Amino acid sequence: MYRKWGVGLRALLMTLGALVIGLIIAGVAANLWMVERTRGRIDHQLSQCAKAPVGIVFGTSLWSRQGGRNPYFAARIEAAAKLMRDRRVDHLLLSGDNRTRYYNEPVSMWRELREQRVRDVDMTLDYAGFSTFDTLVRAQAVFDVERALLISQAWHLPRAMFIADALGLKVEGCAVQSEEADGIWRLRAREWLARLATLGDLYLWGREAYFLGPEEPLVIAEPPRVSAQAVAASLELQAREKRPEEQEGQRGTPGDVDAEVTSPEEETGGGEGASGSLSAADTARESAYDSPSSSAP
Known part of the structure; x- marks a missing residue:
């Protein structure tokens, strides 16, 4: 009897092991696929980033878990402001989480960019960008964006661009340079898993944005006239x-x-x-x- 239990347990462990190995292989394949499909459209120098009518800035926390200023947030803001000054983008869509009155990523970005002299008419705030997926779906369905420059860190852009491609958006990536904060390995591990989950969102269970609402096409203002x-x-x-x-x-x-x-x-x-x-x-x-x-x- 114990021998039968041993054989059964061994078979179960082998099955679980094969499943784990299969998931690892699928994860590696998904990551390599996304990275290779988008590599040629990601620029790592702001001066070389493609021009686009809209720059989409993905929200993240203003503060890091260690209590200091989040370097990833700061880098996105600095890059977005410079891209506007250089007229590489004509309008900024600031999309992020607004879960409570005390946590509002779009307003934090708006304040920081305003301090860097980006005009109010050149910014639109998306308060329902709860995830990368939601941000891109809403950019297309709510704000009527067809072509955009995605502004984020290099490790985040492949997934964002892959989602945009699946939605039919025409996008290029602008990788911002930032100091790596403590716990970067957690972010990269989470991103590795998120890329795998993205395949399910797009091709298996048909994920939809958490909230859409009425259409609000972006109004792109005339650039300032230089005297x-x-x-x-x-x-x-x-x-x-x-x-x-x-x-x-x-x-x-x-x-x-x-x-x-x-x-x-x-x-x-x-x-x-x-x-x-x-x-x-x-x-x-x-x-x-x-x-x-x-x-x-």
Whole structure:
């Protein structure tokens, strides 16, 4: 009798082992497939990222689990702001989780980008981007996006682009550079599993977005018109940056432009003010804005 139990247990263990090995092989195959299918459309230098009418910024927490500022969030914001300044994208769709009044990824991104002088009219907030899948489905179905530049870390873009391809979106990837935070191995392991789950979402159980709602096509505003004065100021400031030894003696000339960054709380009267200074290029561009939007989401 014990011998029969031993044979049965051995057969069960062998079956489970074969199942585990099969899942591992399937996971590796899924990962390699997604990476290879999207590799050629991911740029790792912001200056080389493809131009697109819309840049989709995927939400993540402002703070890391260790309590400091999340470097992945910061890198996405910095990249999105630079892509807007360089006019590589005309509009930003900020999509993230808004599970509670105290956790709001889209508003956190909006505030940070506003401080970097991205105009309100150049940003749209998607409060129901609960996952990469939901963000892309809603970009197409709700915001009427057909072509976009996906802005995220290199390890996240293959899955995002694979989903977009399956939905029929025309996308390119812009990989942002960021410092690796503690626990990066957990993120990469989770991403490895998420790629495998994505195949089930798309081809097996027919996943749908958690929430869609009415259509809200994006309105892409005209870019700011750059005046001759702004161009002159930009060239003068750039020349100063090339001559560090002369900067001290040239401060206070008519080419200097100071600008104040207004926080959302200041405009609504709901908090303390925050201000900051602009870089040379940002200052020149800011002077060219005809009528920056001041509406809050």
